[in-house]
Amino acid sequence: MPTITEPKLIAGNANRPLANAVARRMSMHRGMNVGLVDARVERFNDAEIFVEVYENVRGEDMFIIQPTSRPANDNLMELLIIADALRRSSAARTTAVIPYFGYARQDRRTKARTPISAKLIANLIAQSGIERVLTMDLHAAQIQGFFDIPVDNLYASPIFALDIRHHFGDLDDVMVVSPDVGGVARARELAQRIAAPLAIVDKRREKAGEVAEMTVIGEVTGKRCIIVDDICDTAGTLCKAAEVLIENGATEVHAYTTHGVLSGPAIDRVSTSVLKSLVITDSIEATPETKGCPNIRIVPTAPMFAQAIINIWNGTSVSSLFDHETLTPIYEGLYSGG
Known part of the structure; x- marks a missing residue:
């Protein structure tokens, strides 16, 4: 052989x-x-x-x-x-x-x-x-x-931790946020890596693709919030969560998502949302629309x-x-x- x-x-x-x-x-x-x-x-x-x-x-x-x-x-x-x-x-x-x-x-x-x-x-x-x-x-x-x-x-959390330290500077006012209860373990891991506190957005769905209501578990007033998730598909939940965090006193909201599926109205939603930035990896090849979106940034894997x-x-x-x-x-x- x-x-x-x-x-x-x-x-x-x-x-x-x-x-x-x-x-x-x-x-x-x-x-x-x-x-x-x-x-x-x-x-x-x-x-x-x-x-x-x-x-x-x-x-x-x-x-x-x-x-x-x-x-x-x-x-x-x-x-x-x-x-x-x-x-x-x-x-x-x-x-x-x-x-x-x-x-x-x-x-x-x-x-x-x-x-x-x-x-x-x-x-x-x-x-x-x-x-x-x-x-x-x-x-x-x-x-x-x-x-x-x-x-x-x-x-992806070790890459995200490097990126956050590079772009956010002082992390004293940074809070990591899980967009749902199911993602707490993922968000907690990143929070531990950057020594940041953790909050949770509790969402309740009436049917698939539609979020009925959201409540924030944790104090986010005066915080720069970082929402952490593995998949961003239509971005409906993500953009709604960002709005809820701003309404609850967050100074700015960023999101770190591993896989940018970004289907349907996702790009329009992100570009017009209160999200200051959405960071995704290149695990999925970015479309020209994704690359052209001013508040989406891609980190290499x-x-x-x-x-x-x-x-x-x-x-x-x-x-x-x-x-x-x-x-x-x-x-x-x-x-x-x-």
Whole structure:
């Protein structure tokens, strides 16, 4: 069997800029050029997906970079078909790097006769020949248990903590806010990282997509509030929460959200809201509208994913990337002087 000399990257069409950025970062780390494996991922006239890998991958350690974001079904099928192509080409091991794991919100049965789609997707991924998954900020931690293969779940909070320290200066008047009770653990983790107090916005829904009322648990008067969440879809809840915080005496409101789905009226809502800034990662490729929105800022995840891929390939710890001391040198330059 050939000796595995370097990890190899391949990407679908879901987020090519992120894949290229990861390759560039890995080239810096490895001291040699790490490029994307030459392949084509195309569609026939009936939208059927076709994959052809042009390079020899026999015995190689392969990493597929492909978030399952919008269009979720197309991007998921690209991931599965690429994995099948690699398995049939005798790749030694295939790891799926899924920065945004679609269908994660369907992690339980909320009503009678509804699916648990996240479990179905986990089964499909495992059966495709993928042997490990690397993702970021799963909507629900228990989704890791849906897989019968190892899952490494990275967290955006260490990156957010670096960004907050760089942009906010003195943190004495900063308060971290969870937009709902379910997100308290996520918000508490960031609050601990920056030594800030925690508040909660309690929301009650009458039906999906509509928030009936919101109340603030905690004293936010005179505070610069930072709302923390994992997914921003239509931004309705986020913008409403920001309004409620301002009404309760907050001096300004910012939001840090890992996955900027930003569908439907989201961009218009954010641009006209009281939010001073919305910070998202590049786990989902930003649309021109997102890039053009004056109060949306994007922080990169490529340094973290590049280091995680190297650690998986080397057989070293991925959880070390959860520590501030480990992550700061990786982002050196981006937040220098902060």
